[in-house]
Amino acid sequence: MAFDETYDVVVVGGGNAGFSAAVSAAQSGARVCLIEKAPLDDAGGNTFYTAAAFRCCFDGLQDLLPHIYQADGTKGLPEELVARIDMKPYTKADFHADIKRVTKGRANPALTDVLVEYSREAVQWLMDNGARFTLSFNRQAYVVDNKYKFWGGMVLTMAGQGRELFNFHLKTARKHGVEVYFRTAAVDLIAAPGTNKVAGVGVLSHGKGRTIGARGGVILACGGFQASPALRSQYLGPGWDLAHVRGSKYNTGDGHRMARKLGARLEGNYSGCHSVAWDGNSPRASGNRDMTNQYTKSGYPLGVMVNVNGKRFVDEGFDLRNFTYAIFGKEILKQPQGIAFQVWDADGSKLLRKEEYADDVTTNLRAESIDELADILVTKGLNNKKQFLDTIAEFNEACKNFQREHPRVHFDPSVKDGMSTQGTTRSLDIGKTNWAMPIEKGPFQAVEVTCGITFTFGGLAVTPAAEVLSEATFEQIDGLWCAGELLGGLFWDNYPGGSGLTMGTVMGRIAGKEAAKRASQHLMNEAAMQ
Template identity: 90%
Template sequence: MAFDETYDVVVVGGGNAGFSAAISAAQSGAKVCLFEKAPLDDAGGNTFYTAAAFRCCFDGLQDLLPHLYQPDGTKGLPEELVAMIDMKPYTKADFHADIRRVTKGRADPALANVLVDNSREAVQWLMDNGAQFMLSFNRQSYVVDGKYKFWGGMVLTMAGQGKELFEFHLKTAKKHGVEVCFSTAVVDLIADPQTNGVVGVKVFKHGKNRTIGARGGVILACGGFQASPALRTQYLGPGWDLAHVRGSKYNTGDGHRMARKLGARLEGNYSGCHSVAWDGNSPRASGSREITNQYTKSGYPLGVMVNVNGKRFVDEGFDLRNFTYAIFGREILKQPQGVAFQVWDADGSKLLRKEEYADDVTTNLRAETIDELADILVTKGLKDKKQFLRTIAEFNEACKSFQREHGEVNFDPSVKDGMSTQGTTISLDIGKTNWATPIEKGPFQAVEVTCGITFTFGGLAVTRAAEVLSEATFQKIDGLWCAGELLGGLFWDNYPGGSGLTMGTVMGRVAGREAAKRANI
């Protein structure tokens, strides 16, 4: 078959998974081309918009210390800072338990094993290639008794977050000879008519179609369908066309469409997605290249969330934030008008992360009394001031009643502290399981939030080696791999925070090596 150009490996999609695949293939000796339909100034996929947190197994602080950086780029941490860190190991058993719990046991066990078993190695590969990681002090720790107490198992973030992660990948890819083509849409896969094996792609660039051969095969890493209102509504259900897109506007289901034409089997939670509490004043159709992940509003465990009718609708404290933030966007979207208000008193406000709640990031609504705050919320869409005040009063009384019954329980935001609204005397219809303290000390603060969709969970069925499976035969489609958010079967309803980027790197590396091997490299 004649092609305009031929490579050993072709990668579709320029986010973390795609670049991990391309770099790994190039490091295996392959001639690689990566196609990205976004222009350079709008590229990076969802990766660009993330906080660049990676969840991986580790043997405690000493395992990570030799590889850590400070915000100014200095390698290593000062001894006095190290002495203030309280960090437990995060074992494979811990990781598996978190996956089973948050996905309600639905995660494909084979894919879960691949993720967990290779998580530390994948992060080390990034480090060895020059990625600078820091401890996520602001995101994943609280100061308790003079110590930075890390919680939730996820402790690492890329310095510079998603913007820097994208720049790191781009620089590393070019260092290893990967040809990167921006503003180039892959519009179809090319298959051998006899075997149905993938031998190349058709691309559209500068107003022309071109055919590109791939001796080893093609790796699809072009994301989910979350940026398509039509596909969101088709798969996720009515109302999802109203969600705000948290990241790239280019993730519109191209990989699903192209693979499906070749008979690929769809897999996973097609009615599920990663969706967060997102700034109500954020852009609707795509994330902001400047604000990026700062539009996330994850401080709800420290206060309450109410809808425009003035009622709470979730247990804000049923688990640690990085095990709940990916599902609360859906719950907000279910509310009238698809919006809600997060509310704190002075004590809760002190613990909010500045990168999400600073005045130059979001519109903070403040008042000295809760009644005055209610009046402000009415101007922002609150329909029932009396119900709002009743909700806060009932919540406060439930908190105090529990504390009177359980004087031994103390507030601790770094663990599930058991500080609840559900006592013997008073128990709310919708309780708060942890971190339940009265909202009564002024000044008070609130922000408006909506649903921000990050990525969709339904994708392509794959083997442990990232090979895409056929719906007709349940065998692999020769020459076709998949990595990143396009992969289906691992995440269901929820996911452990930080595991998406890790899985992208894990399966991207697998796909890159396997495609290079098939090209006889």
């Protein structure tokens, strides 16, 4: 076939998964091209906007310490700081159990096995390529008894978060000879004549159409459809066109469309997505490249959330934040006007992350009394002050009743502490299972939140080798792979925090190696025919 240019491997999408695929293919000896439809100054996909936490199995603190950097870029941690760290190993059994629990057992077992088995190797590969990781002191640890007690299994964060993760990937790709084309949108997959074998991709680059051949094949890593209000409404349901987009505005379902046109099988939770409590004053159609992940509002386990009618609507403490933050955006969207208020007293406020709740990040509403706070909330949309005050009063009394009945249970934000509203003689219709402390000590604080959608869970059906499957035959489509948020079947309704980036790297690496192998075989066959 005649193409304008030809590579061994073509990768579509310039986020964590796409670059992991491109670099892995290049390290396997392939000549690689990566195309990204965003311009450079708006590139990086959802990766740019992430907090860059990676979930992986590890054997304890000593397993990670040789690879850890401090915030200032110094490698290694001071001995006195190491002595204050309380960190349990995160085993393969732990990871499997977390995925099974939060997806209610629906996660594709084969994909789950791949993610868990290769999670530590994938993170180590990033480290070996120069990625600098820090321990998530500010995000995943609380100081308890003068120790940094890490919780939830997710302890690693890329230094500099998503912005630095993208810059690292771009630098690494260029170092390994990957040709990166920005402002280049994939419009069609090209199959060899008379077959369904993927031979290349048609693109629109800087306003001009051209074709790019791929001897080994094409790897789709161009994200979900969360930035398309029409597709959100079609698949997620009515009202989802009102959700705020947390990340890239370019993730509009291109990969789904192109692969489906070639007969790819769709799989997974098409009515589900990753959605969080997001700043009510954030942009609607895309993330903010300066604020990136700071619009997240994940401090709800330390207080309560109420809707504009003044009523609580979720159990803010039924699990650790890592396992609830991706589903509460959906619950907020269900509320009147699609907004809610997070509320804390002075004790809860002092534990909030400055990264998300500092005054230069969000609009904090404060008052010395809960009655005064209610008056402020009325100006922001609260339409039933009395119900709000009754909700807080009932919550406080339920907390105190539980404490009277269970004097040996104590507040500990680093574990599911059992501090509940559900006692023997008094309980709430919607209880708070953990970290239930009365909201009664001024000053009081609140913020307005809405639903921020991160990525969609429905995607392409793939094998454990990242090969895209055909709807007609249930067999692989020769020359087509998939990685990242376009992959379907793994996450259902929820996901363990940090596992999305890890899966992107795991499957991206697999796809890159497989495509490079196919390209090598193609060249060998051509040589044999000459």
